[in-house]
Amino acid sequence: MIKKFIKRFSIIAAPMFILTLITYLSITKIPDKIYINEESKLTDVSLQNNSFLNKIKLNNDKLNVDFLGLFPIKSVAVQTVSNLELYPGGTSVGVKLSTNGVLVVGYSNIETSDGTMDSPGKSSGIELGDMILKVNGTEIQSSKDLIAKVKSSSDENLSVEILRGKSKLTKEIKLIKEGEEYKLGLWVRDSTAGIGTLTFYHENTDTFGALGHPITDADTNTIFSIKDGELLKSSILSVRKGQRGTPGELKGLFLNEKDSIGSINKNLGSGIYGKTTEPLINPVFNSPMQVGYRNEINEGPAQIITTIGEEGPKLYDIEIVKLLPQDKPGPKSMVIRVTDEELLNRTGGIVQGMSGSPIIQNDKIIGAVTHVLINKPDYGYGIYIEWMLKDAEILP
Template sequence: MLSRHRSKSLRVFVLVAMGTFVFAPTLQNVQHPTSAYKPPVAWAGIRRAEAVYVGGQSIGIRLNSKGVLVVGFEHVEDSDSPAKAGHIQVGDVIETINGQRIHSISELREHVMKASEHTLDFVVHRGEAKVHVQVRPTVDSSGNKRLGLLVRDSTRGVGTLTFYDAASHRYGALGHVITDADTGHAIDGWGTVYDSEIFGIVRGSSGKPGEKRGRFVTPQIRLGSIDSNTAFGVFGSMKHVPPHLYRARKIPVARPNQVHNGEATILTVVHGQQVEPFTVRIENKTRQTKPTTKSMIVHVTDPRLLKETGGIVQGMSGSPILQDGRLIGAVTHVFVSDPTRGYGVYAKWMLEQAHHRTGALSSEVKAN
């Protein structure tokens, strides 16, 4: 019998800032069989929008990995992990066992228990390579075959929708890549977004970023699909304009050279499902001629937001930034040492990423 993964909180994956997508362990009782959902077909030749609906809504995210991700090892009774002895590594994605494709933890468990062979042939995805590994399971005192693995096949959490392009039915959210909480590796996979609400705030302070407490409102109803998890956010398709819009009309997406230092507004949810505007200042706007993250520093100045949250908190990832009547970017990270400040990414780069061929991580994520 295989052990299920242990839930852990979001870890800092850069030295000075923390991504503001908040994992939601309270949502793990919500189950949606992955076999009932097929990854969407890649979009090609779609017309790019000059104007989009801006978001700010809280969204629930479930991201399924392509295979089963190894996040750790455990002893089997008094013996070391058989999987570790067989040279499986943390961060490996198990793709096949004895030639049989593995999509979920339950399939992994079933193949191990039913296998007649004493040694199992694994194919794992490790970085850019596929590696063949042989593992001999240990039979415990109850007669169960054990691999001594801690694994995960999906991640759930709460973030913020940035925009929706009605012309192509594409959306963008978060503004940064979703990584596994234990390994720090970017998750290559597909998934679903849901309507969510915020029921509490943990206020941030220096050295201790805060977070939104959220939950899925109608987990049986999907808002849309996820087909791409990149350095610029998660992207996918939605059939309809999402609910809870702050503005019922579309606004233009700014080019990077139209963004300037000075006053701006972010849209986000701090209570329930109501999207609200809050005042910020853009600092250290970066000149970028090609898609790159960390486009600007966002400084929260709104007194009410500072009082309620302490600044930028986890769960604000993707909160749209407006300036001069345009969508200029999205909040992506909070500075651990100063939660009133964080990074933002240009909306232009997110919109371009939304219209790229889906299903692959960006080159920037692969390089990290």
């Protein structure tokens, strides 16, 4: 009797469990908020990744998702945005950043008359990726500033304030003398520079966005906490073609390091942002374009605007292979594949320095190139443009 009951229960419960699982997975992929252009109708809005088991109902400025049309399981806010337009980027830009404090990137042992001693900084709990903000209560402005403060110390004990992630900590360090000078035993960095691609320029606010991903330290993979930064004009000199296992690279130079075209004030997971000192309108794609939001993007053909030589920015064909579920900003919103024969012949696909190249679909800016898949250089990732616009504070 009990076995029959269990068997019957299983026959009923198994399908219910599968349906519940499908529903749960579909809910996790549906965003809490979507954006639509002012001229769009709410009845035209669809939700990506919505399960066939769920029914969508309209309720003023919300989309309600009901399981089997009977049980409410999620409500999605709809934000109407006045027809937002951006000037597309696609031009190469130079980036210079100065850190807020100094970044710890390595350890150094100390040579004393008694032999080799471990790094005092390491022994006191300083970790790679920590930002040193203050020494004995005094702010640190640069690597030279830190070296000078350690050298001038009259006491072997040093109080160091660090930033680790989002937490500020204080470490007490006992310095060791190497010769006649005290040593901290740390390698530090206070700046970085490189080449990337501009994504957009918003004329109404003089705001720009670029890269589509954060600038990180190559040794520690730590996102730079920036004090200030500059956007510079740059030129592409050559291309190292990407191959399986070896990412390619755009090699360029700053045209004039003294002539900044913008100030960088944010280095976030979705890119770098700041204010311009001049309109960043490229000579080829010099008309503003509408923004395409997540609910407007489709898997299939698209294009990117990027610069790989002296001819300047050009359109190249790509395919959006897969749209990925995201509930917060991040550089991996979609998988893309380069299909343009010219671009494949010259670069092998996506290369370093191409990050930030705007992605265009149906004559709208929908995202930006962010990363290459090392073992498949014709494949990479892109970010939804709305994530960049939110972090740039252009979208609410």
